[in-house]
Amino acid sequence: MKWRSARRSSNVEDRRGMAGPGGGGMKLGLGGVAIVVVIGMLMGKNPLEMLGLIAQVQQQAPAGPSGPATAPPVDDEASQFVASILGETEDVWSAVFQASGQRYPPAQLVLFSGSVQSACGGATAAVGPFYCPGDQKVYIDLSFFQQMRDRLGGGGDFAEAYVIAHEVGHHIQTLTGVSAKVNQIRQRGGNVEGAEGPLVRQELQADCYAGLWAHHAQKRHAWLEPGDLEEALNTATAIGDDTLQRQGQGQVVPDSFTHGSAQQRVRWFRIGFEGGDYRQCDTFGAGQL
Structure with a gap:
């Protein structure tokens, strides 16, 4: 991917190397658990999965100085x-x-290492890239891209670009009121999870927006190289709910989906990439995902 031809944004805040919440081998107490649950709800992620990931990272992290x-x-x-x-x-x-x-109005992007404080609360690298509607910022620990390559079976520069564009897609949803509508359903006690639920539709729309971005960016720069598109599709497959559940628990439970199956994620990215039409990304109006 010939990314160097693109204009570089000035809306990147580099906090790498700064001490954040939980620096130096944090162990979650009750307050930390509560923060993870709140962040999970705000970002449409399963809090139990997030807590499990954090526990795995803490168990695997080597001992060392806490600075x-x-x-x-x-x-x-x-x-x-x-x-x-x-x-x-x-x-x-x-x-x-x-x-x-x-x-x-563009989103800001915060680079961090280890842990970070956002308007949605404190978070660690185990949460993965996320968008916080409270401050309209995207947060990324770049070690996630290494995990994509080493553990998730995805990776590559265009795959990494897809992840960034997906999180920016959530910013678009905040600007257009989609995120607020999903939160209203949750606040009223409605079920937002499931293979056809609002959370999945929200995530698939962000995938479609990522594809739409890639469509127009390619027209502007012709920067994709052989294998780049496959990188993004492989990553979309690797982070599908069914793929992650099958790897993590040995079975697939569609009723607990929050991001969509591998097939759904690939399909909606392709819809955005092949059409480049904002109106085609209406996952909430789609009868079948």
């Missing part, structure tokens, strides 16, 4: 890549919003 991590060099290649992808999402979505007579 803050060493910050990487300023403007290293990883941060340049993130800034380039974020800049391209800004340019694409600005054009989409302008076409309907609106202005696009």
Whole structure:
């Protein structure tokens, strides 16, 4: 992927190397558990899965000094890549919003290492990349991309771009009121999980938005190389609910889906990528996902 041709966004905040909540081998108490549950609800993730991931990371983390991590060099290649992808999402979505007579207020992206504080509460790297509607920021610990390659069977620069664009898709949903509607269903006590539920529809729409972004970015830069699209599709497959459940618990429980099956995630990314049409990403109006 020839990402260096994209404009680099100035909306990247680099907090890597800064001590966040839980730095130095945190163990969750009751307060920490409560924070994880709240973050899970805000981000549409299963809190029990998040707690399990955090426990795994804590068990596997090597013992060592509890001081803050060493910050990487300023403007290293990883941060340049993130800034380039974020800049391209800004340019694409600005054009989409302008076409309907609106202005696009971009999201900020925070790079962190280990743990971070957001308007949605404290979070660790085990949560994975997330978007917080409270401060309209995307949070990413870049070690997640290494996990994609080593443990999830995905990875590659275009796959990483897909992850960033997916989280920016949640920003679009905040701007358009979709996220608020899903939260209203949850607050009224409605069931938001399940293979056809609101959470899955919300996540699949973000996948479609990621594909839409990739469609327009490719038209602007012709930056995809052989194998890039397959990287993104392999990653979408690797992070499907059914794939993760089969790996983690040996069985698939569609009633507990929060992000969509591997097939669904690939399908909706393709819809966005092949059509490039904002209106085709209406997963809430789709009869079948």
